[in-house]
Amino acid sequence: MLKPVPSAKQKFIDTALPLFADRGYFGVSLADVAGELKLTKQSIIYHFRTKDALYGAVIEDIATRLDGILDVVMAAPAERPQDRLDLYVRNMHDHMQSKPQDARLITRELLDNLDRTETGKRWYLKRFLDVSVALMAGHPKWAGKSPAEQTAATYQFIGAVCYFAISGPTLSAIWGKDRVQEIRAAFLPTLRDQVVS
Amino acid sequence: MLKPVPSAKQKFIDTALPLFADRGYFGVSLADVAGELKLTKQSIIYHFRTKDALYGAVIEDIATRLDGILDVVMAAPAERPQDRLDLYVRNMHDHMQSKPQDARLITRELLDNLDRTETGKRWYLKRFLDVSVALMAGHPKWAGKSPAEQTAATYQFIGAVCYFAISGPTLSAIWGKDRVQEIRAAFLPTLRDQVVS
């Protein structure tokens, strides 16, 4: 709605994101990305100088969406702090379920940035984690715990959400789509049990 | 102890595992693996016909260790079924913390096998998941729940364990090693809260 005509750069980002998410940085060539748009790889090099720059733009795109989740949660009216945590849990779950590519790419980043570490890339994650922990700490169930316990519980939640989101295809192959659909339906309540009692 | 002289093949597997875990299938060349042993890539091709075969052997190696966890848990004496689940939780946590490369590679497999899917590779995972869910279902806390809920809770646990295990380096970069050490110490109790009340 806001962008009826996405810019050329954005089109490349949108095309590259699911490819990087599914096959990883080294598993995707510039020709692959350009080919999907029926262009040549040189068009990418024209807009982004290098492959790394394209990848960085994709990561930035996801970071923006993660920030969006936090903004929505923090802007929501909530008399009680536990309502805000509950909204956070639901929005995180819904986002990763509806955009599993985001979860896939974030997870790959987590795995890859041992090597290809640019310090800047981690600060969006830091802000996200810090705000998440703060939300957790504001809930009566966790308020009395130590910071380490609060952080552990937060990361336990985030890990569960992302891991389940990236496991969809494999679980479907193992158990079939129908059963996975049932598990998916049971997942949010199970998460809320853990986080907001 | 059992293998004071690991076979040549096993040496390649042991060398390749952390490389694949850290950089992924496409991020590691045969020359990289062989170079660490001061051999040429041809020596790998001699022992394993293709790169895929080497990778498959590495996955098999991990599958064996996962089976080992289940075997230990199932063989342990336990009057009450909840003791067995508790042992499972502790062993899984300890294994993934002490061998984060295993968690890293399993997670990469989960991400990659959209493309490079050999059906055989998933059945070790199926057995592992099925036994895990069965352990969960045997515990009073979960016995009354539906199969979907039991599975969701199981996968929530596994996801949290693996995700935390692969996040070590990133979390250390964000918060520093000391704080991550505290979080690590708080993680197992938090897991047990969720799984075995």
Added chain:
DNA sequence: CTTTCGACTTACCGATCGGTAAGTCGATAC
């Protein structure tokens, strides 16, 4: 002493990679 054989190596191959350089081409500005 010779043969065999497992465990390698050197030499080489075609394909593909990211990236450079130098155009092409339609739309807009003046």
Added chain:
DNA sequence: GTATCGACTTACCGATCGGTAAGTCGAAAG
């Protein structure tokens, strides 16, 4: 009408990839 410019394309490059083919070489077997 011409100059400019953004958005591409074609042509090409060196490096690296996985894999084939054909040796080499020390130890064990006869």
